[in-house]
Amino acid sequence: MKKARFHKLKTRAISLAMALLVLLPLCSFFSFAESGPHTILPCIYFRGNSEPIVDENGTQVYDFDVNMDQIKDLAKTVLPLFLKGLVTDNFDVYYRTFGEEMSKIYDRCRLDESGNPRYGTGISQGNKDANAYEMTHDKADGEGRYDMWCYCFRNDWRLDPLKTVEDVNTYIDAVLAVTGKEKVNLVCKCLGGDLILTYLAVYGWKKVNGVGFGSTVAFGGEEVDDMFSGNMNIDPDQVERFVNDRFLQKELKTKNELLYTFLQETVTLAQATGALKRVTSFFMKTLYAKLYEGLTPELVLAMYGTWPGYWAMVTPENYQSTRDFIFGKPGSERYTKYAALIEKLDAYDATVRQRIPEVLMGATKDGVKLAIVSKYGLQMPPILKSADETGDVWATTKRTSLGATTAKIGTTLDPAYVAGRKAVGYGKYISPDNIIDASTCRFPDNTWFLKGLAHDDWWIDENEIMLSVFDYDGNATVDTFERYPQFLVRNPDGSETCIPMTEENMNNETYPVNGTAPTFFDNLRTFFTHIGAWFRLLIDLLKTL
Numbered sequence: 001m002k003k004a005r006f007h008k009l010k011t012r013a014i015s016l017a018m019a020l021l022v023l024l025p026l027c028s029f030f031s032f033a034e035s036g037p038h039t040i041l042p043c044i045y046f047r048g049n050s051e052p053i054v055d056e057n058g059t060q061v062y063d064f065d066v067n068m069d070q071i072k073d074l075a076k077t078v079l080p081l082f083l084k085g086l087v088t089d090n091f092d093v094y095y096r097t098f099g100e101e102m103s104k105i106y107d108r109c110r111l112d113e114s115g116n117p118r119y120g121t122g123i124s125q126g127n128k129d130a131n132a133y134e135m136t137h138d139k140a141d142g143e144g145r146y147d148m149w150c151y152c153f154r155n156d157w158r159l160d161p162l163k164t165v166e167d168v169n170t171y172i173d174a175v176l177a178v179t180g181k182e183k184v185n186l187v188c189k190c191l192g193g194d195l196i197l198t199y200l201a202v203y204g205w206k207k208v209n210g211v212g213f214g215s216t217v218a219f220g221g222e223e224v225d226d227m228f229s230g231n232m233n234i235d236p237d238q239v240e241r242f243v244n245d246r247f248l249q250k251e252l253k254t255k256n257e258l259l260y261t262f263l264q265e266t267v268t269l270a271q272a273t274g275a276l277k278r279v280t281s282f283f284m285k286t287l288y289a290k291l292y293e294g295l296t297p298e299l300v301l302a303m304y305g306t307w308p309g310y311w312a313m314v315t316p317e318n319y320q321s322t323r324d325f326i327f328g329k330p331g332s333e334r335y336t337k338y339a340a341l342i343e344k345l346d347a348y349d350a351t352v353r354q355r356i357p358e359v360l361m362g363a364t365k366d367g368v369k370l371a372i373v374s375k376y377g378l379q380m381p382p383i384l385k386s387a388d389e390t391g392d393v394w395a396t397t398k399r400t401s402l403g404a405t406t407a408k409i410g411t412t413l414d415p416a417y418v419a420g421r422k423a424v425g426y427g428k429y430i431s432p433d434n435i436i437d438a439s440t441c442r443f444p445d446n447t448w449f450l451k452g453l454a455h456d457d458w459w460i461d462e463n464e465i466m467l468s469v470f471d472y473d474g475n476a477t478v479d480t481f482e483r484y485p486q487f488l489v490r491n492p493d494g495s496e497t498c499i500p501m502t503e504e505n506m507n508n509e510t511y512p513v514n515g516t517a518p519t520f521f522d523n524l525r526t527f528f529t530h531i532g533a534w535f536r537l538l539i540d541l542l543k544t545l
Helices: 002-018 068-088 092-105 125-134 161-179 190-203 222-229 236-244 250-255 257-273 275-303 316-327 333-337 339-351 353-365 415-423 460-471 520-529 531-544
Strands: 043-046 060-062 151-153 184-189 208-214 369-376 447-451 487-490 498-500
Touching: 043 161, 043 190, 068 092, 092 275, 125 151, 125 161, 151 161, 161 184, 161 190, 161 339, 184 190, 184 460, 190 208, 190 339, 190 353, 208 353, 208 460, 222 275, 222 316, 275 316, 316 333, 316 339, 316 353, 333 339, 339 353, 353 369, 369 460, 447 460
Parallel strands: 043 151, 043 184, 184 208, 208 369, 369 447, 447 487
Antiparallel strands: 487 498
């Protein structure tokens, strides 16, 4: 599993470089326990975008990987056009060609202009067979209980949730019939939340006992807004924190210890000297500001912009402007070309996205049990406008928690704010580290926070919280379970477990919180400490050429 995580980090970095800091895939493969907690009702699990997409021959067509030869060919094609654009101040040919070349690279996994599969792509026959098997078998154990993973709905996560939900409804009805139960629990991770929300919005919740949302981007993801709208930024502080985060980069450092250390200390020294700020400022003000309006729509539509499933992550307040940025205004050439796709996107927006609070409040009012698990304390990708928000690397905490007030990464909430909230009776919702105010969540008594866990960390405690809520005889809240209070922290003993957060264990960051940064001379000393090893690395690399 560590190898898979390292591979994911590597391939995401390659995709990031290809898109010239315009687009980055989210929500990739994640790990989960082979056996987990059990519940008295069948639990249907919705993954994020983890199901392999294959063509009609069963060949995988998308795995977040990129061929290095393709990158070289891309550079040879577009670099001369970019340089010509700098001279003529006209980048139209560069934009169009870049989009065309990227379309070739992503050709097998892109959908058509209506958002439908091309080349017969979709989930594998094996996954289809697994769905069919589960719809005809009661998978209860000898005690009549159900493992959290025993019913896992597999789907093509690129497609329109409003269409896929028809299959979800059929699957749920089949599971109820074969198990003889009257209700099921619905649990999601990441992007899988769009199907739970769509099911509730379209079919209601009479057949649902409880719903659990784990780090879901279905409530909205600023990272998708930023990338789809070209609203990007490179902040030196976030870049430095990103490469120094021990949780985020642990696999990378394990596999490439020396190279990682070189990158880490070089970035730190560049930040201390001001060089990193000058470089990033030049890029954003001189190049990116000139290119993003023309380049972003081309790249988005060449890569992921035809996937309604990814559009489901756009935040409710920014959907309209983001849609117009990518497709243009009604009547424009691009808008007309993608009219059928836009119709699907608009339908999801009106049916689901804009009704999320309404739907969940209606469900809970009628007795559906709710557990929302959000993570925080990690740096978001440092190319996003939202990079200064605390999150779990791929999703911001204020979104996955459906409204928590959070301090910016590396800081705490203003003491006056905290005092004010405590004065009006909301003190119990303030995290011990003064980073989270859960009282502003849409469901403050049903939302848990885990500090120090990355988006892809799907640990037993996160599962246990949800299933404990589902099986509880009554309305369980953050005050119900002594083992699982509202705020938990990654266990410092290194095990994949969480423990209740206290003032003694709350600070598990690898960066100073409201602290003083190392001096220039501290960074210089560290840099030269490794210089001999770096020269040896350079010599070894040259020998391989």
